[in-house]
Amino acid sequence: MKTGINTIQRDDLPVHHWYRFVLSYPPHLVRQFTGRFDLGAGDRLLDPFCGTGTTLVEAKLLGIPGVGCDAHPLAVLVSSVKTNFDLEPDALRKVLRRTVAAAQKTMSRHNLAAMSMETAFIRDEGDTGYRLNPEEEKILPTGFMSERPLLRLLILRDEIERQAKEGEIRDFFFVALCHVIARGAGNFAFGPEIYRTKAKEDYDVLGHFARQADLMISELEALQRDGLGGASCEVHADDARELRSITEPVTAVITSPPYPNEKDYTRTTRVESLLLKLFSDRADLRGVKESLLRSNTRNVFVNDRDGDEVAGFASIRAVCEAIENRRMELGKTSGFERLYHKVVAHYFGGMRRHFRALHSRTAAGAKLAYVVGDQLSFLMVPVRTAALLSEVAAAEGFDTCGIELWRERVGTKVRNSATNAKTVRVAEEILILEKRS
Numbered sequence: 001m002k003t004g005i006n007t008i009q010r011d012d013l014p015v016h017h018w019y020r021f022v023l024s025y026p027p028h029l030v031r032q033f034t035g036r037f038d039l040g041a042g043d044r045l046l047d048p049f050c051g052t053g054t055t056l057v058e059a060k061l062l063g064i065p066g067v068g069c070d071a072h073p074l075a076v077l078v079s080s081v082k083t084n085f086d087l088e089p090d091a092l093r094k095v096l097r098r099t100v101a102a103a104q105k106t107m108s109r110h111n112l113a114a115m116s117m118e119t120a121f122i123r124d125e126g127d128t129g130y131r132l133n134p135e136e137e138k139i140l141p142t143g144f145m146s147e148r149p150l151l152r153l154l155i156l157r158d159e160i161e162r163q164a165k166e167g168e169i170r171d172f173f174f175v176a177l178c179h180v181i182a183r184g185a186g187n188f189a190f191g192p193e194i195y196r197t198k199a200k201e202d203y204d205v206l207g208h209f210a211r212q213a214d215l216m217i218s219e220l221e222a223l224q225r226d227g228l229g230g231a232s233c234e235v236h237a238d239d240a241r242e243l244r245s246i247t248e249p250v251t252a253v254i255t256s257p258p259y260p261n262e263k264d265y266t267r268t269t270r271v272e273s274l275l276l277k278l279f280s281d282r283a284d285l286r287g288v289k290e291s292l293l294r295s296n297t298r299n300v301f302v303n304d305r306d307g308d309e310v311a312g313f314a315s316i317r318a319v320c321e322a323i324e325n326r327r328m329e330l331g332k333t334s335g336f337e338r339l340y341h342k343v344v345a346h347y348f349g350g351m352r353r354h355f356r357a358l359h360s361r362t363a364a365g366a367k368l369a370y371v372v373g374d375q376l377s378f379l380m381v382p383v384r385t386a387a388l389l390s391e392v393a394a395a396e397g398f399d400t401c402g403i404e405l406w407r408e409r410v411g412t413k414v415r416n417s418a419t420n421a422k423t424v425r426v427a428e429e430i431l432i433l434e435k436r437s
């Protein structure tokens, strides 16, 4: 295995790999900061943008009480499952066996042979009754799922719901299903942005699911045997700009919020979210987008006001003006391009609301680490995310202890007449803050 700075280390695979966002920061980065902040059983570590739970899983493994929130329902589900070490392995195995057997039967009834025995595709399965409804189809990105893998996934999802009566057990298997969708059943991949791949005629959904779920159960069993993961962990569906669910003070924060970079978290997780019925039509999708920090042009809405929060910051205003001036210079007139400068203002304004909400929920002297990337996504105008966030945090009572380089990504190639093509390096940094006393 490659061991780059962002690569998950082999020993860290258990639990973390159950389902994880591409480019989530690695567990060893979290450990670096739990060590530096000297966190232990008497602390309470918050990840307000917990995503797929890297900070929370590490906290649990290290015996540090943790709490996390995310505004995206899939992130909440995944983080909840990855931090629940209490499920009974034997009970899970029973449900797994029943689910696989029942799904196999239903698949055969609909002429979907077990993949290992399959020699030829049987084309005409007629109307199986398993399908997305028209509203769900409208928000499924074109070409992301082929018919037969989709049919297998829908059968399996229904069987999980039928066999796993308890919510926590059902969610455990749903995470295994998400893994199968994101790691092969869909016609998409990440590089690191999501892109469409060649359409698959079929996919061994059940085989991959059975192996993944079995591995997850074995890992859980090993953790329980080793007595790991005793610390408490709560996961909430919440907007980090409000933090209504955080009622007890936290002593530390280790997190990676979105960056202002056109990445749309509702698109990178769309197929999984649809199949798990976390949203089922355009209105639901819009609701999720509205609850997220404004970080891309696809989640900016006319009534947004977060940008007003940073109107008094000359540095942020200068970046927004530079983006808008560049757009006009280049004669770019699409609706999305006209929104670029607004995204940046709303992003930092939303982060200001986050720091404000956080202030009353942090103990005196609380230490915070924010992993964020500089950006060039908006017409190549540099957005120094960590430096600007440091100013925003200061306005809400958090002092900067340092901004450290974590890694550099190779950015877009810029063409200009003198050099023809040039590779730009873009920094990802860690903003380290402390609550002002």
Ligand SMILES: C[S@@+](CC[C@H](N)C(=O)[O-])C[C@H]1O[C@@H](n2cnc3c(N)ncnc32)[C@H](O)[C@@H]1O
Pocket (backbone or CB within 6 Å): 020, 021, 024, 025, 048, 049, 050, 051, 052, 053, 054, 055, 069, 070, 071, 072, 075, 238, 239, 240, 241, 255, 256, 257, 258, 265, 291, 292, 293
């Ligand atoms: C960079 S990802 C975090 C990745 C995470 N470190 C992990 O281990 O997977 C940022 C997360 O912030 C969440 N998010 C965006 N806006 C939010 C908001 N207003 N409140 C809470 N979470 C939000 C997104 O849904 C996404 O899961």
